Amino acid sequence: MRRSGRRPDVLAEFCLETTVCDEYIALASLGGRALTGRSRRRVRSSPMAERREPFRQALVDLRRRLREGDLAPGTRITAKEIAEALRLSPTPVREALSRLAGEGVLEERRGDGFFVPELSAADIAALYRLSEQLLLMSQGATRSSHRDLRLSELMTDDDPIRCVERLFLAWAVESGSRVTIEAYRTVAVRLAPVRRREVDLIDDLAQEAEGLLRLADPARHRARPTAIQAFHRRRAALVERLADLVRPTRASGI
Structure with a gap:
C-alpha cells in the first residue's frame, strides 16, 4: 500500500451505485481507466438519470455509511434524519431505504422503521x-x-x-x-x-x-x-x- 494524495474511490463508488452495471460497461470501454468526472457525467446524462439523482444520492450515501461501519448492526435508521443530513426530501430517502431492504442489506420492521440487521x-x-x-x-x-x-x-x-x-x-x-x-x-x-x-x-x-x-x-x-x-x-x-x-x-x- 502506498500513501498519496486522496483520489476518487472509483471502484467503491460505482459498485455502490444503482447504475453499477452501466458504469462497468463505461469503465471497460475506457480500457480499465478510472472514470473521470467528465466521463462519469456522460454515463448519467439522460433525463431519467437526472430525475433519479436524489434517490441515487441517498442510496450511495446509505451504502457508503454501511460500508464504512458508520451504521452498526441493530441501528435504527430514520428517513427524516438522513434527508436532513443530505438536504433532500424524505421521499427519495425512503425509496433508497426500501431498495436496500429489498436487497437484504437493511431490515424493515412494519410499524417500527428500518434497521441494520444484527448478525449471528x-x-x-x-x-x-x-x-x-x-x-x-x-x-x-x-x-x-x-x-x-x-x-x-x-x-x-x-x-x-x-x-x-x-x-x-x-x-x-x-x-x-x-x-x-x-x-x-x-x-x-x-x-x-x-x-x-x-x-x-x-x-x-x-x-x-x-x-x-x-x-x-x-x-x-x-x-x-x-x-x-x-x-x-x-x-x-x-x-x-x-x-x-x-x-x-x-x-x-x-
Whole structure:
C-alpha cells in the first residue's frame, strides 16, 4: 500500500451505485481507466438519470455509511434524519431505504422503521462463504485484457481493510457478470461492520493486504484462488468472536 494524495474511490463508488452495471460497461470501454468526472457525467446524462439523482444520492450515501461501519448492526435508521443530513426530501430517502431492504442489506420492521440487521455467528460465516464463492467465480470467468483494471492507481489508501475491499470489488467487476457484481456488492456491504472489527483479532492485516495487492498484477492471477480461500478460511475460524464484537450492546438509531 502506498500513501498519496486522496483520489476518487472509483471502484467503491460505482459498485455502490444503482447504475453499477452501466458504469462497468463505461469503465471497460475506457480500457480499465478510472472514470473521470467528465466521463462519469456522460454515463448519467439522460433525463431519467437526472430525475433519479436524489434517490441515487441517498442510496450511495446509505451504502457508503454501511460500508464504512458508520451504521452498526441493530441501528435504527430514520428517513427524516438522513434527508436532513443530505438536504433532500424524505421521499427519495425512503425509496433508497426500501431498495436496500429489498436487497437484504437493511431490515424493515412494519410499524417500527428500518434497521441494520444484527448478525449471528452463523450469518457471518454464511456471508464469508458467499464472499469466497463469488470471488472464486469471478476468477473463473473468461478474462480479456481490456478488463484488467489499473489497480496500482486505485490502491492508494493506507488502511488495509479498505485496500482489500477495493481489490475484491475490482476482481468481482473483472468478471463482467452483472449478477456477480451486484451479489458481491451486497455481500460486501453486509460484511462491512464485521470487517471493521477484524483489526481487533488479526495482527497482520497490513502484511496480508500487501500480499493480496501483489496479486493485482494480471500476470499473477493464477495465484488468486488460493489467496482468496486462505483469506476467507482464516476468518471462518473467528466468526464466534467477530459476532461478539458486532453484537449491539444497546439500542441505537439515527
